[in-house]
Amino acid sequence: MSTPVPESRNASSTMHTSPMEAGRQRQGRLWSNLKEVCDLLHIPTAMSVNSEELLFQHVQFKTGQRVHTIGQAFDTLYIVNSGFLKTVLIDEFGNEQVLSFPMKGDMLGVDGIHTRHYASEAVALSDCDLILLPFKKLTALGRVHTELENLMYGVMSRELVREQSMIGMLGALSAEARVARFLVSLADRFAAMGYSSKLFNLRMTRHEIGSYLGLTLETVSRTLSAFNEIGLITVDQRTIGIKDAEALKTLRRLPPSRSRTKSPAKPKSDLAPSGDALATTI
Amino acid sequence: MSTPVPESRNASSTMHTSPMEAGRQRQGRLWSNLKEVCDLLHIPTAMSVNSEELLFQHVQFKTGQRVHTIGQAFDTLYIVNSGFLKTVLIDEFGNEQVLSFPMKGDMLGVDGIHTRHYASEAVALSDCDLILLPFKKLTALGRVHTELENLMYGVMSRELVREQSMIGMLGALSAEARVARFLVSLADRFAAMGYSSKLFNLRMTRHEIGSYLGLTLETVSRTLSAFNEIGLITVDQRTIGIKDAEALKTLRRLPPSRSRTKSPAKPKSDLAPSGDALATTI
DNA sequence: CGCGAGATTGACTCGGGTCAATAGTAGTGG
DNA sequence: CCACTACTATTGACCCGAGTCAATCTCGCG
Numbered sequence: 001m002s003t004p005v006p007e008s009r010n011a012s013s014t015m016h017t018s019p020m021e022a023g024r025q026r027q028g029r030l031w032s033n034l035k036e037v038c039d040l041l042h043i044p045t046a047m048s049v050n051s052e053e054l055l056f057q058h059v060q061f062k063t064g065q066r067v068h069t070i071g072q073a074f075d076t077l078y079i080v081n082s083g084f085l086k087t088v089l090i091d092e093f094g095n096e097q098v099l100s101f102p103m104k105g106d107m108l109g110v111d112g113i114h115t116r117h118y119a120s121e122a123v124a125l126s127d128c129d130l131i132l133l134p135f136k137k138l139t140a141l142g143r144v145h146t147e148l149e150n151l152m153y154g155v156m157s158r159e160l161v162r163e164q165s166m167i168g169m170l171g172a173l174s175a176e177a178r179v180a181r182f183l184v185s186l187a188d189r190f191a192a193m194g195y196s197s198k199l200f201n202l203r204m205t206r207h208e209i210g211s212y213l214g215l216t217l218e219t220v221s222r223t224l225s226a227f228n229e230i231g232l233i234t235v236d237q238r239t240i241g242i243k244d245a246e247a248l249k250t251l252r253r254l255p256p257s258r259s260r261t262k263s264p265a266k267p268k269s270d271l272a273p274s275g276d277a278l279a280t281t282i
Numbered sequence: 283m284s285t286p287v288p289e290s291r292n293a294s295s296t297m298h299t300s301p302m303e304a305g306r307q308r309q310g311r312l313w314s315n316l317k318e319v320c321d322l323l324h325i326p327t328a329m330s331v332n333s334e335e336l337l338f339q340h341v342q343f344k345t346g347q348r349v350h351t352i353g354q355a356f357d358t359l360y361i362v363n364s365g366f367l368k369t370v371l372i373d374e375f376g377n378e379q380v381l382s383f384p385m386k387g388d389m390l391g392v393d394g395i396h397t398r399h400y401a402s403e404a405v406a407l408s409d410c411d412l413i414l415l416p417f418k419k420l421t422a423l424g425r426v427h428t429e430l431e432n433l434m435y436g437v438m439s440r441e442l443v444r445e446q447s448m449i450g451m452l453g454a455l456s457a458e459a460r461v462a463r464f465l466v467s468l469a470d471r472f473a474a475m476g477y478s479s480k481l482f483n484l485r486m487t488r489h490e491i492g493s494y495l496g497l498t499l500e501t502v503s504r505t506l507s508a509f510n511e512i513g514l515i516t517v518d519q520r521t522i523g524i525k526d527a528e529a530l531k532t533l534r535r536l537p538p539s540r541s542r543t544k545s546p547a548k549p550k551s552d553l554a555p556s557g558d559a560l561a562t563t564i
Numbered sequence: 565c566g567c568g569a570g571a572t573t574g575a576c577t578c579g580g581g582t583c584a585a586t587a588g589t590a591g592t593g594g
Numbered sequence: 595c596c597a598c599t600a601c602t603a604t605t606g607a608c609c610c611g612a613g614t615c616a617a618t619c620t621c622g623c624g
Binding site for chain 4: 456457497498500501504519
C-alpha cells in the first residue's frame, strides 16, 4: 500500500461515479450541512433545526493516501461521501490486518475517541471525498441537538454490532462461507448506495480481502474460482457478478464443532436450501 | 446454558470475593452515585457535581441467569460491579458464539443502542451485582455533565477498540497464540481488579473459551496442557497459574502468511525472546 | 454413591496455509 | 507503440494445524 497507484477507476465500466454527492461549493471548497450528514448516515432525522449555518468541510484524498495513522492525535471523525477505503491494524511486525472497508455513509475515526489517538489506520483505496466532523464541535452540538447526540450513539453502537458479527464470522465460519458473506455484504452495501448489487468491481486486492476475512489470498482466489465454476458468481479479475445471492447468503459448510452447542444438528444438508445442488461437495 | 447450575464459587480458594464493592443500602437495595460509577469504569473524573442525588440502582443476578437476551427491547446499560458474565451471539442454528467475558468495571448492553434492541445475550457465569444505567437518564445527564458524556463516548470507543483487536487476533494468530493472549489478558484484568494475576480461576468452560477464541474445546484443552508441560503455566481444571507471563505475551507461531505483507520476516525464532527455549517446538 | 457436566487424550482426517510456477494488467519510458 | 517492470491473480502440489470422533477421567452435586 506504500505505492499510491494513481488509479483511474473514476468512471469504470461497471461502476459509474456516485449518483449524487452531497455538498456545496463555498470559498472554493465543499461543505455539507447537518441534514446531508444525517442522510449520509441513513439516520432518519426530523431535523428541527435549519442548520444552514452548521457547515462541515470536505476533504479529498487520492488513492493510496492515508486519512489518519495509528497513534496520531485524534480530533476529528470522518464520514465518507464518496470513494472507498480500508482501515487496518498494524501488528508488532508491521503486518497489516484489515478491519473494514468503509464506503459512502460510513464513519471513520471512532476508535480514536477513547485514547484520543487513532487506534487504526485508514487508507484510501480510490480517490475519496470525506466530510470532516471535528469531535469537539460535534459533542458541543450534540448537547443542543438531541437528534445529533443520538445519531452519534447510534453510529457507534452500529459499528460495534458490525464488529460483533465480524467476530462471530471469523470465529465460526468456514473459508467458503466467509467469502460468500463478504460478497453478499458488498452487494448489499452497493445496493444501499444506489449501485448495482449484481455486478460490481472490488476495490481491494485478494490480499486485503484475505486479511479482512482471516484467510490467505490464495484461498480467497481459489474460493472465488470455485464459486465461479459452480455458477454462484462470475469473476474476472476485480469484476464480480452475483448470480445466486440466495445461495451465497446461506452457504455454510463445516459448522465447526463449536457449533453444535446444543442443536440436534442434522448432519445432512450443510448447504441451506437455495434450490439446486451446487456446493454440495460436503 | 439453559441449566442455571447453582454454583458455589462465591468464595473459592484462589479467588476471594471482591475486595470492596461499591454501593450503599437504601430502601433495601444497593445504590451507587455517579462517582462510584466513574471509578468503576476507570474513568478519571474530576466530578464537579456532588451527585448524592443521582443514584443508580443495583440488581443481582444468579449464576446462569440472563441479564438481557437478543432482540429484547433496549432501555438500559449495565456496569458490572462484581461477578463474571459472558455475552454471546446466537446464529441461525442456535449455536452460541461467545463475544466477551465482562467482569468488574465492564459495561453491558451498548450494542442495543443502535436498533433499540439488544444485539447480544448476556449470561451470568457467577453470581453478579450489576448497576443499572437507564439510557434515557444517562443521555439526559450527559447533556448537563460533560464529563459523563465523554465517559459514554469513551467507554463505547474503548469497547470498539477492544473488538478491533479481537478481530485482529482471530484473523491472524495461531491457536497457541490465541490461548496465550487470552490468559495474559485475563491475568491483566484480574490484576486491574486487585486480584492475583498469577493464580486465578477460570469462570468459563473450555467450550466457552473455545467459542470466544474461534477454537474447539479440545484444542483449548490441549493447548493448556501443552503450556503446562512446557512450564508456561500450571493447570488444574479451572485453576490457572501463570508461570511465564512474558513468554505467553509474545508467543507466536505461524505468522500465517497473510502476515508477511511486507516484513522481512526472518524465518527463525517464531517464539519471541523470553529467555529459554520452551515452546521452541517450531 | 452414582450421575452428569466438564476436562483430558488419543487417533484420524482434511481444510486451508505454504511454497512455487505461470499468467494477466497496468504504468513507465525510450 | 512496444519492451520492461512491478503488481496482482490464478493454479497446482504438498503438508501441517486444528477439527472431528470417541474413549476415559474427574469432580461436584443430589
